[in-house]
Structures are given as structure tokens and as C-alpha cells.
Amino acid sequence: MAENDNGYVLHSAEHMFARSLQNLGINVKVIKADTFRADGKAFLLLQGKIPSTRLFEAEINVNAVIPQNLKTTIETFDDIDAATKRYPNLRFNEERLKDTKNIRLVKIGDFDVCACKNKHVENTSEIEAFVIIGLSHLGGETEIEFKAGRDAINYLLSNNDDVLELGQQNNFNPKEIKKAYNKLLKDLDQTNQEIEKTFLQLLKNSENKFIEVGDLSLSRFYKTMNNFAKSNPDRSVILMSSSQLIAIKGASNDSDFKAIGERLREKKAFVGDVRSDYINGKILDYDEAKLVLAEFSSLII
Ligand SMILES: [Zn+2]
Numbered sequence: 001m002a003e004n005d006n007g008y009v010l011h012s013a014e015h016m017f018a019r020s021l022q023n024l025g026i027n028v029k030v031i032k033a034d035t036f037r038a039d040g041k042a043f044l045l046l047q048g049k050i051p052s053t054r055l056f057e058a059e060i061n062v063n064a065v066i067p068q069n070l071k072t073t074i075e076t077f078d079d080i081d082a083a084t085k086r087y088p089n090l091r092f093n094e095e096r097l098k099d100t101k102n103i104r105l106v107k108i109g110d111f112d113v114c115a116c117k118n119k120h121v122e123n124t125s126e127i128e129a130f131v132i133i134g135l136s137h138l139g140g141e142t143e144i145e146f147k148a149g150r151d152a153i154n155y156l157l158s159n160n161d162d163v164l165e166l167g168q169q170n171n172f173n174p175k176e177i178k179k180a181y182n183k184l185l186k187d188l189d190q191t192n193q194e195i196e197k198t199f200l201q202l203l204k205n206s207e208n209k210f211i212e213v214g215d216l217s218l219s220r221f222y223k224t225m226n227n228f229a230k231s232n233p234d235r236s237v238i239l240m241s242s243s244q245l246i247a248i249k250g251a252s253n254d255s256d257f258k259a260i261g262e263r264l265r266e267k268k269a270f271v272g273d274v275r276s277d278y279i280n281g282k283i284l285d286y287d288e289a290k291l292v293l294a295e296f297s298s299l300i301i
């Protein structure tokens with residue numbers, strides 16, 4: 001595919017979106033409008049951090065104007081001064097057009113006028129629908145990805161069906177997906193706190209033996225282990241899953257971590273960081289690692 005055949009629909013939608021933002025009092029500076037991509041995707045990069053609520057307001061406005069069947073017309077002017085004299089609200093790139101002759105304006109009814117060389121729809125009804133599908137404020141700019149036409153409608157339908165299905169499966173009202181999701185996050189947070197509490201209790205009762213945790217990811221326990229070693233300087237804690245080992249030593253604990261680490265490496269049971277107060281790395285041979293830790297259990301204080 002040489003060019004995106006939906007590109008001109010996307011491009012006209014982009015003009016309408018920029019104007020809708022301007023109508024909200026936002027100073028719109030288009031850094032890049034990318035709508036004729038071979039992959040069919042459409043992006044708009046705007047200067048500054050435009051709040052998502054304003055972007056959504058403009059999105060609603062574009063969809064209100066589309067069915068007004070506004071006709072697109074082209075006008076040309078000798079230079080940008082003549083064009084702005086006729087259309088004081090003209091949107092254009094000052095740097096690019098300052099010394100250009102023959103300025104081409106694309107008008108969408110009386111709704112928008114913009115200096116542009118690209119192909120456009122003849123009538124806004126061809127756009128059908130406009131939807132923002134991605135949003136980023138990285139680097140202090142505003143980048144949106146969007147869809148228009150049948151693609152936009154299909155996207156909305158597919159999202160709607162997904163939410164409907166999720167709601168049916170998990171007993172929530174699709175209209176209240178935000179509420180349902182936030183409740184889930186809250187529940188998860190509570191569960192995590194309970195796991196932390198249980199883990200801390202396990203550390204207290206571990207009597208300096210190593211703790212096995214099956215397939216759990218150890219990174220989530222790292223902070224708690226560290227805090228435990230700080231508030232219990234005479235203790236050391238060793239945590240091992242099927243794929244990872246973390247050991248942390250309190251400041252006044254005498255366990256010989258270097259000896260343990262060396263023995264683990266020697267037995268090809270482990271690879272990773274070994275310091276006098278800290279071991280962290282990958283388990284290569286779980287059974288062998290267990291044997292080494294058992295062998296050293298008298299040295300783990
Ligand atoms: Zn344009």
C-alpha cells in the first residue's frame with residue numbers, strides 16, 4: 001500500500017479537531033499532523049500540554065459538526081498577508097508560509113479555515129465519526145492518535161462490546177466501568193498490604209533460615225526485606241523462589257554471605273551479585289542451591 005486511502009478523511013477530521021480546540025480558547029500550534037501514513041494510523045502533535053478534558057470536549061464537538069454536512073472549498077491568495085486579511089482566524093504555520101506565494105486555503109463550511117496543500121473530503125458527512133484512541137503528554141507536548149470514518153465507528157463498537165462482555169462476566173454495569181475498575185484496584189491494594197503483613201510475620205518467625213516462596217516474584221518483597229534488616233540489625237533474611245535468590249544482612253549480623261555466595265557459584269546453582277551484606281541473582285539449580293543453604297545453615301545467624 002503506497003498511501004493510506006483514508007488519509008484525506010483523517011486529515012479533514014484533524015482540521016476540524018484543531019478548530020474545535022481553538023474554539024475552546026486553546027492556542028493551537030500544530031507541530032505535526034500525520035494522517036497519510038502507509039499503516040493507516042493517524043497522529044497529531046500539538047505544542048504544550050493540553051488537558052485531556054479539553055481534548056475530549058473538542059472530540060465531542062467534532063462529532064457534533066460532522067453531520068452538519070459542511071462543504072469543503074478551496075481559495076487561493078497571493079500571500080499570507082492577503083489571506084489573513086480576508087480570514088483573521090486563519091490557522092497556518094507562520095514559519096513555513098511567511099515568504100510563500102500562492103497560499104491555498106481549505107475551508108470547511110464557515111467552521112474552519114486553514115492553509116493546507118493536502119487533499120480533503122468534499123463534505124464533512126464523509127468523515128462519519130472521529131475518535132481519539134491514544135493520548136500522551138510525554139516531553140511536555142500533546143500527542144493524540146485518532147481514527148475517523150468507519151474505522152472510528154468499528155473501534156467504538158468493539159470497545160463497547162468488550163466492556164459489555166466484561167460487565168456480564170464480572171457483574172458490573174458497563175456504564176460504571178471506572179467505578180468497577182477502581183474497586184478492583186482498591187481490592188488489589190488491600191490484598192498486597194495483607195501479603196506484606198504476612199510476609200513480615202514470616203520474616204520475624206524465620207529464625208534466620210531461608211524462606212522458599214515457590215514461583216512468586218521476589219522484587220515485590222525487596223523493600224520489606226530491606227526495612228526488616230534495618231530494624232533488626234542482628235538478623236539476616238534469605239528468600240528464594242524457583243528462579244531468584246535475595247539475601248540481605250543487618251548491620252551487626254555475622255553471617256558469611258561471601259562464603260555462601262561463592263559456594264553457590266562453585267556448585268553452579270546461582271549467578272548474580274554477591275556482597276558481604278547482600279546476595280541477589282538468578283537460581284540456576286534450585287535443588288543444589290537448597291543443599292548449599294542447608295550446608296551453611298549453621299553459618300546463617
Ligand atoms: Zn491540512
